[in-house]
Amino acid sequence: MTGTDTDAHTTATRAATRRPVAAGALGSxxxxxxxxxxxxxxxxxGLLRDAGAVEVxxxxxxWTLVLMLVLGAATxxxxxxxxxxxxxxxxxxxxxxxxxxxxxxxxxxxxxxHVVEAALGYYVxxxxxxxxxxxxFRERISVATAAALVIAAAAVAVITVGYGSPPYISLxxxxxxxxxxxxxxxxxxxxRTSLTAExxxxxxxxxxxxxxxxxxxxxxxxxxxxxxxxxxxxxxVVTAVPLLLFGFAAQRxxxxxxxxxxxLTPTLQMLWGVLVAHEVMQTSRWIGFxxxxxxxxxxxxDTVLRLRRRRGAVEGVGPKT
Numbered sequence: 001m002t003g004t005d006t007d008a009h010t011t012a013t014r015a016a017t018r019r020p021v022a023a024g025a026l027g028s029x030x031x032x033x034x035x036x037x038x039x040x041x042x043x044x045x046g047l048l049r050d051a052g053a054v055e056v057x058x059x060x061x062x063w064t065l066v067l068m069l070v071l072g073a074a075t076x077x078x079x080x081x082x083x084x085x086x087x088x089x090x091x092x093x094x095x096x097x098x099x100x101x102x103x104x105x106x107x108x109x110x111x112x113x114h115v116v117e118a119a120l121g122y123y124v125x126x127x128x129x130x131x132x133x134x135x136x137f138r139e140r141i142s143v144a145t146a147a148a149l150v151i152a153a154a155a156v157a158v159i160t161v162g163y164g165s166p167p168y169i170s171l172x173x174x175x176x177x178x179x180x181x182x183x184x185x186x187x188x189x190x191x192r193t194s195l196t197a198e199x200x201x202x203x204x205x206x207x208x209x210x211x212x213x214x215x216x217x218x219x220x221x222x223x224x225x226x227x228x229x230x231x232x233x234x235x236x237v238v239t240a241v242p243l244l245l246f247g248f249a250a251q252r253x254x255x256x257x258x259x260x261x262x263x264l265t266p267t268l269q270m271l272w273g274v275l276v277a278h279e280v281m282q283t284s285r286w287i288g289f290x291x292x293x294x295x296x297x298x299x300x301x302d303t304v305l306r307l308r309r310r311r312g313a314v315e316g317v318g319p320k321t
Contacts (some may be wrong), residue, residue, distance in 0.1 A: 016083055027252030031261050034245035037238070039268025042118075042277070042305040045110040047231055048186065051220040053108035055213060056235065059221070060103055065199030065237025072196050076258075080193045081200070088188060089201070096198040097184040102176040104241075109169045115273030116281065119171030120159075122266035123292045126176040127152045127299060136182055146303035155291035160286020188268035191247040195240070254307075 048056050072078040084092075109118035127149055133139040139148075150317075158168045185193050213219030219230055250258065273279045 004055050027249045028257060028261075030245040031249035031253050031258055032264065034242040034249065035261050035264040036268065037242040037245070038265040039272075041106070041238075042110045042115045042269055042272045044231075044235075045107050046227070046277075048107075050224050050228060051232065053111055054209065055219060055221075056107045056232070057100065057104040058209045059232040060107075060235040060239055061100065061199060061202045061206035063197065065203050065236075067236045067240045068192065068196040068199055071192070071244075077193060078196070080189070081197060084189075084197070085212075089197075091183055091187045091276045092189075092194065092197040093185060093201045094138055095194065096201040098180040098183060099198065100177050100202055102173060102180060105169060105172045105176065109173070113277060113279060114169050115277050116270055116279045117167055117169040118173060119266040119269035119273060120167060120289065121170035122177075122269065123263070123289075123296065124152060124156075124170060124174040125177050126262065127295060128174040129181050130299070132178045135183075136283070142302055142306065144298055148299035148302070151291055151295035151298065155288040155295065158284055158291065159288035160177075162282055162288070163318065167288075173290050182202065191243070191250075193240045195243060244294055263296065 045056065051059075069078070087226075106118055108117060130139075130141060130145060134141060156171070184191075184194065189197060199228065210219065210221070214221070221232055230237060274281060
């Protein structure tokens, strides 16, 4: 091999090495962007307090579908919706119902001064997802993960005793999103097509409610000024963009990285609730959050260690060179 050939080979090798590194960095940036946008939702939806939570939800469903239809047409992916089986449409309907409940409860939490409780829901969500995996898919969990679930249950109990009632918003958010994850696990569609299909199922209810509001003169779409109207329309973009970023990142970033980054969302939401919205943090709530954080540290550490052991075992049986 000549010197020129060697230089060319070295350059090609370096370029090949840089490609996955660059893809990983871009994926991590996309994931961080998605979680940061979700974390900033209290700032956005707090601007829509003049509209009721259900009205905001209806606009969110409508304009998200409009955006996804435009993207689907531009990328020629709408044809994938043709010929879907009744089973698939029923699964899509289940996913649409679960995410609509999640969105509606979250909007209510933000507009009614319960941002911190919403943040708790998204802290708890990964553990609820694990619990659902055990219940619905008979997935096995380690002793450490089981301990994390017990600690999380203790946290909910502490908050319940302190408040005199369970943290319903937190439990509804965690449960609805975990249910959404369960359904999405078995829906035979890619994320973009599935989100579009979910909008198709949900938009008749959303548009029907908006027509009702317009007919009774109780809607706010045109009554609160152009800025308010624009915010309701932009709710679709704000919904779709982080989902698209998340889908892009999920294909390029290890699950451990995604798992660590997901806590950015509830952390930002909690900071907003405490520092900006000045929501009251009773001692029982701080204790409950502390227990949740302990549970998440146990769960995340155990997950990372198990993935590393699994990767090491795979590499250990690989071909020797």
